Amino acid sequence: MAKFKSVGVLTGGGDCPGLNAVIRSVARACFSHGIRVWGVRNGFGGLVENDIVELADKDISGILPRGGTILGTTNRDNPFSYAVPHEGGYVYKDMSQQALTNLRTRGIEALVVIGGDGSLRIANEFDQLGLPVVSVPKTIDNDIPRTERTFGFDTAVACASEALDRLHTTAESHHRVMLLEVMGRYAGWIAFYSGMAGGADVILIPEVPYKIEAVVAAIKARRAQGKLFSLVVVAEGAYPVGGEMTVARIVENSPEKVRLGGVGDKLAHELEELTGFESRCTVLGHLQRGGSPTAYDRILSTRYGVAAVDALVAGKTGTMVALQKNSIVTVPIRDIAGQPSNVPLEALHVGRAIGVCFGDEV
Amino acid sequence: MAKFKSVGVLTGGGDCPGLNAVIRSVARACFSHGIRVWGVRNGFGGLVENDIVELADKDISGILPRGGTILGTTNRDNPFSYAVPHEGGYVYKDMSQQALTNLRTRGIEALVVIGGDGSLRIANEFDQLGLPVVSVPKTIDNDIPRTERTFGFDTAVACASEALDRLHTTAESHHRVMLLEVMGRYAGWIAFYSGMAGGADVILIPEVPYKIEAVVAAIKARRAQGKLFSLVVVAEGAYPVGGEMTVARIVENSPEKVRLGGVGDKLAHELEELTGFESRCTVLGHLQRGGSPTAYDRILSTRYGVAAVDALVAGKTGTMVALQKNSIVTVPIRDIAGQPSNVPLEALHVGRAIGVCFGDEV
């Protein structure tokens, strides 16, 4: 049994409800083992910049229900390719040894990394360098491989589902087609789950390239039955058969510059043209990233935090804690392939059975 | 005391939380007077199309908390200039006599019109033709003159305020400037109220053309104090000094075609350029129009509905019920000028006193 005296914790990547709940859980679980806990501020950048503070019990008191992260975060900095000012611009340098030194100076022997895809890659590199690391899978998109659920997802689904409830009344009163664009560049988890929870008639996800004529047919079939409105949920990464994942590609090359929101607006315009029915799109955007986590996410976050410390103490480092068959397990970080975890096509059965259109069948 | 045997009720214009609460209240108050109630479907169009059904107690049972309107609505049809199919297109005809005939046939002697600006104008025309009308001021924008409050406004403010709570955590964790664009083409009520409730640092409204350098200065001043994020609420009708109310003008000429959402995105881009801080905009859009009304709006809606029937019974027709100095009164419809009711500049004092920037002072 590995016994650490001091452990660091950091949050990387985009905002996600439950970050504070994990931090609290990691800290409390460490305290109960007599382990000191250090908070690295502003993601991996804080490792390089030596922005590391010890966390006391009072620092984590009352943070369970709060959105955001008390440690700050960023989705930019990578110590292995770190932007260093140079001649009025930047050069990218490997600052990982500096990061390790900053930890060592404080006696910090291991790191809990709470983050998504990008953070996991960096965590793996540090683990290879000999720093024991355990990761916690964080993303509202639920697309991290080898775990059934990431924390933050349930809250994002709840937010999108509540948005659909709101749009429903307007759609029904105005006999409109109302679209909701939700996050999901590579995987349609939020669209699928919120669509099912919000009673969407059409759900479009990247896993199923859509035929516009299938969507039009579904909307017209409802009209024919006397249902004068339709609700459509569209993942930002959804694209038509023969089209391309435009958003995703742009993103790959230039992560910060992508103009989200285009997919749904474009589709609303198209559907209005093709059906003759008023169509309006709302882009949920950052609303689904923030705010207080649901009860479900607070519990999952707390379980993950405890499991991460359990893994550290048990010497199971180089791992990510994960939910498999509803149990918490650990999986090697290096096994988490680059491919995002997609909605399995057989899962759509529950939607098809109640008449939801996924855009693939006319 | 005028005594009607049968009264019609209709809902016109955009969706607005509380419509059903008013319908229920009007119907119940009529029932208690022994007056029969008829629901006109889909706004003023239903008058022309003769889509009018009697409402029984069971029809209005359970609708108090529901968003939307059981009667349907539209923001297009005007009986005094009604689109009639003609040679593959449309011609606009005065169908008001047809509307009156449809009412008369059923013995409907008076009308309660629940609607906004446009509906009030039509209501006034019918009143001039001798049909007793009482109106209920409906708009989430709170910009109808001579009433302190329209129903639906409190719910819209609550929705925008909750959105700000969500954006707050992301702004703070990411050290970002987060913008929220809310409705308000001519008046900044939603922006002002939700900004105050959500702790916005900057609030931009059509009543106060903004100087971009004042906004930049406010954001930079916060940085200088160690506050690494800022929350900005911007009404869709806000515009810079020397600029013009672009959105509003386009709207005037072509109400259905306006592309909303531009103001906030453009401003986010500008602020990122000028401050160097990451800036992101979320457009709240239709979310602020739908959903279950707040307790406040349910009560106000119920009060308005009862007051409308009281006015009918008292023979105070040709009026709009209104809230003045926190009491319900009636005002002549014809006195409700075309100018929207704006946020009075002295009301901004409460914001200035706690350091909110309205964009006019550097």
Place this chain on the structure above:
Amino acid sequence: MAKFKSVGVLTGGGDCPGLNAVIRSVARACFSHGIRVWGVRNGFGGLVENDIVELADKDISGILPRGGTILGTTNRDNPFSYAVPHEGGYVYKDMSQQALTNLRTRGIEALVVIGGDGSLRIANEFDQLGLPVVSVPKTIDNDIPRTERTFGFDTAVACASEALDRLHTTAESHHRVMLLEVMGRYAGWIAFYSGMAGGADVILIPEVPYKIEAVVAAIKARRAQGKLFSLVVVAEGAYPVGGEMTVARIVENSPEKVRLGGVGDKLAHELEELTGFESRCTVLGHLQRGGSPTAYDRILSTRYGVAAVDALVAGKTGTMVALQKNSIVTVPIRDIAGQPSNVPLEALHVGRAIGVCFGDEV
């Protein structure tokens, strides 16, 4: 593959968020198989009283987000021992053949029973009589054996967790011990989950008889650390070591007369005496049974409804649909023993690890 032409659906037992979502899902899944669907009203009583109506698409439209059940329910009537008026009182008769006749008359060949413990027993008896039955596990208490999750539970936990958030602020401001009594006569699922989600310091459940001195010690230890308040969640069936499950026993003999709410009030009084700190109890009561289901419960309910129809169509009758290892399966109804499913003691580890007191260790 069994092919039914007509299927009945009924809801039995107490109110539970998600009932309407299951009804909608069952009906829609039947429609897509070309099966007619009949709603039995007011639980098993409707079978005997012949209160059975065919459901059309419009009957189930819009009910997904609504609490309660459009079919009505009751937790009294059992066709196998049915209260029949007799000489000013009642005699209990077996009316099951009458029930079967009422179904047969309409050509209803199978039944979907959405209910808890009591309803499952009756469902099993009908299945033994040759009526194909599939059950859906319904209870906010999550204590039905052989399924990881019943629908309604997530909503109850969310409601209790939100209540704890509210009590938290008062506890903290007033330096009080605030208790929340939640449902759970035999099993502590709601208490455990909501306590973890709401940041409770002490969680008392029937699975772990508590020592009052352990609770007192936990509260005093917090004071000693400068934490002047404590949050306690107590299941209504919690009881002290050496005590007895008073509530549960009374309930067994006289299900309708039990006076809930006693456990928490008594404990608050006791803690105030023993700690000297102001202590107040709130009994959540019926609030945790009603209202709109969470997104999670809407999805689970929909999955269960589709699975029930899949089971019918596949001829897997005499079963209950269940969630095992996060997959939907079917289990024979007769295997669902009378014993409620309890919180496994090892699950408490996550709480102990972050310092929650379960009343068993001083």
Place this chain on the structure above:
Amino acid sequence: MAKFKSVGVLTGGGDCPGLNAVIRSVARACFSHGIRVWGVRNGFGGLVENDIVELADKDISGILPRGGTILGTTNRDNPFSYAVPHEGGYVYKDMSQQALTNLRTRGIEALVVIGGDGSLRIANEFDQLGLPVVSVPKTIDNDIPRTERTFGFDTAVACASEALDRLHTTAESHHRVMLLEVMGRYAGWIAFYSGMAGGADVILIPEVPYKIEAVVAAIKARRAQGKLFSLVVVAEGAYPVGGEMTVARIVENSPEKVRLGGVGDKLAHELEELTGFESRCTVLGHLQRGGSPTAYDRILSTRYGVAAVDALVAGKTGTMVALQKNSIVTVPIRDIAGQPSNVPLEALHVGRAIGVCFGDEV
């Protein structure tokens, strides 16, 4: 114009949503005048105990949406009759001079007292002693005279209204009479407003002693119309004609010992006996006191805080800020008589008009 250099602020009495919003507003408004702000901790007790800390901008950052009070509060301590330990018990002494000395030592020249009835009396006594005081009317009960609205009330109404929405579904599904007991010992504001917002069929308030036969008749009349359930809201201070305000009287003599919750449970039992319909009561209790304030209350709290500082600066001390005819004004504290402000009987018209039973007419 009086110019203060240092101002104290304290929160007294029970918890109330919006306390933090007022503190933030007072502090920010002072900062903008260059006035230093000191927080007195735990109500008036902190004045005597010298528990007074200066507030910096960071102390009030982020507190706007949070329930409770960062300053702590108590509904016990009165400096003019202060419990001082003496021979194993307590003697009550006038410690007001000590309180004034503690303020003077820090150069604190004026006090903002955020509190209810009891706090206002103490505030008035300090004002008489020459300490400039401005009060902010705080109570969820809305029963402070000479102001239309206290902050916290809208949030309490929203909480009770949401509880009614939850009970509604259960009442309807089970054909039950569901009762909700809400706060209001002397005045029925919460019961009246939440009852109107939640669609209650019967509303019982202290202002209108009820006849049980009127309530029974209302419930039976609904049955006769085919409405098989009823929703009843009862204020804790409601009492039958010829009865007495039991709760209120007990409270007067022994404020801390009163056992709330009795009124509704007793009434449920009585209604079940008299109507033969299942009746259940839920006591909302402390839930209506805590949690995040509504947007409405955040704005009102902010306005009150700014107005209090405006009054200080303008030399209008010895006053309470108040809302009259929807404008903020100041009224002399000494004019706030001991009698609570009641719901005016004419306000019930809106309820009667839609068929709500107030228990006074059969």
